[in-house]
Amino acid sequence: MKRTFMLxxxxxxxxxxxxxxxxxxxxxxxSIFNKESTRDFSRKGNWYVxxxxxxxxxxxxxxxxxxxxxxxxLKNVSAKDRPSKLGFDYINPMELTTPQFDFRFGYFINDTxxxxxxxxxxxxxxxIPQKVMIDGYINPVVSNPQIATGxxxxxxxxxxxxxxxxxxxxxHTDGLxxxxxxxxxxxxxxxxxxxxxxLTMETGAGLGFVIPRSDVRFFGVGENNFWNFAGYGxxxxxxxxxNVTRKLYFQNVxxxxxxxxxxxxxxxxxxxxxxxxxxxxxxxxxxxxxxF
Numbered sequence: 001m002k003r004t005f006m007l008x009x010x011x012x013x014x015x016x017x018x019x020x021x022x023x024x025x026x027x028x029x030x031s032i033f034n035k036e037s038t039r040d041f042s043r044k045g046n047w048y049v050x051x052x053x054x055x056x057x058x059x060x061x062x063x064x065x066x067x068x069x070x071x072x073x074l075k076n077v078s079a080k081d082r083p084s085k086l087g088f089d090y091i092n093p094m095e096l097t098t099p100q101f102d103f104r105f106g107y108f109i110n111d112t113x114x115x116x117x118x119x120x121x122x123x124x125x126x127x128i129p130q131k132v133m134i135d136g137y138i139n140p141v142v143s144n145p146q147i148a149t150g151x152x153x154x155x156x157x158x159x160x161x162x163x164x165x166x167x168x169x170x171x172h173t174d175g176l177x178x179x180x181x182x183x184x185x186x187x188x189x190x191x192x193x194x195x196x197x198x199l200t201m202e203t204g205a206g207l208g209f210v211i212p213r214s215d216v217r218f219f220g221v222g223e224n225n226f227w228n229f230a231g232y233g234x235x236x237x238x239x240x241x242x243n244v245t246r247k248l249y250f251q252n253v254x255x256x257x258x259x260x261x262x263x264x265x266x267x268x269x270x271x272x273x274x275x276x277x278x279x280x281x282x283x284x285x286x287x288x289x290x291x292f
Contacts (some may be wrong), residue, residue, distance in 0.1 A: 050287040050290070098181060102119070120285075240253075259272055
């Protein structure tokens with residue numbers, strides 16, 4: 001009887017001990033670079049946040065201006081970004097939003113995929129002066145109160161014109177704000193033996209709104225307009241992420257996107273004057289982040 005009781009006790013407590021010592025069965029995604037996972041932990045349920053700075057490049061685009069007395073399109077307009085000079089603004093807590101920056105936070109829905117919300121603060125500056133093609137008409141006076149257009153008045157049929165500051169200055173410099181939701185995928189390229197340092201490829205796609213602050217002077221009249229919902233954007237991205245520890249990481253990402261703006265503010269007379277534009281962009285940003 002005693003032997004039977006002892007045997008039962010060993011079986012019961014032995015199962016509990018082995019159950020406690022057995023490793024948890026975490027679902028760890030397999031990388032496209034490796035058939036077997038080299039990590040012993042899952043990202044599922046983790047949050048992340050990162051902050052960084054960007055450089056942007058813009059394809060030529062058409063800009064259409066419409067209002068009382070005018071309706072014309074400038075074609076193949078070239079533009080550039082305007083990064084702040086390297087200095088204290090990049091680390092000054094009171095000036096962090098002055099340079100071109102990127103901010104994003106997200107959540108790992110499983111080991112391989114995350115969803116995120118973020119803000120890409122780019123800057124767009126039309127090159128002035130520049131020669132472009134123009135199509136449409138400009139009356140001798142436009143808008144209300146009336147603005148004299150001088151030598152630029154006329155009817156144009158895909159003619160070349162040199163845009164000077166007395167005709168137009170056009171910027172989204174505070175800024176070209178792309179606020180988006182993204183779906184990201186992660187594939188391990190290399191994982192250190194200590195399971196802390198690792199190199200990962202990140203890819204993703206996003207969709208969101210564009211909220212620019214457009215600084216425009218239209219035949220000498222205009223202002224640094226207030227922020228407004230001017231359109232939408234879509235984008236895809238790919239980059240590399242290096243974990244210094246399981247929590248701290250650096251990454252470099254290149255993003256390509258398309259922005260459609262149909263409610264650009266110009267003279268400040270938003271009920272009658274405005275502009276429309278589509279922008280194709282390429283953006284590269286470097287960020288520091290934390291996963292928790």
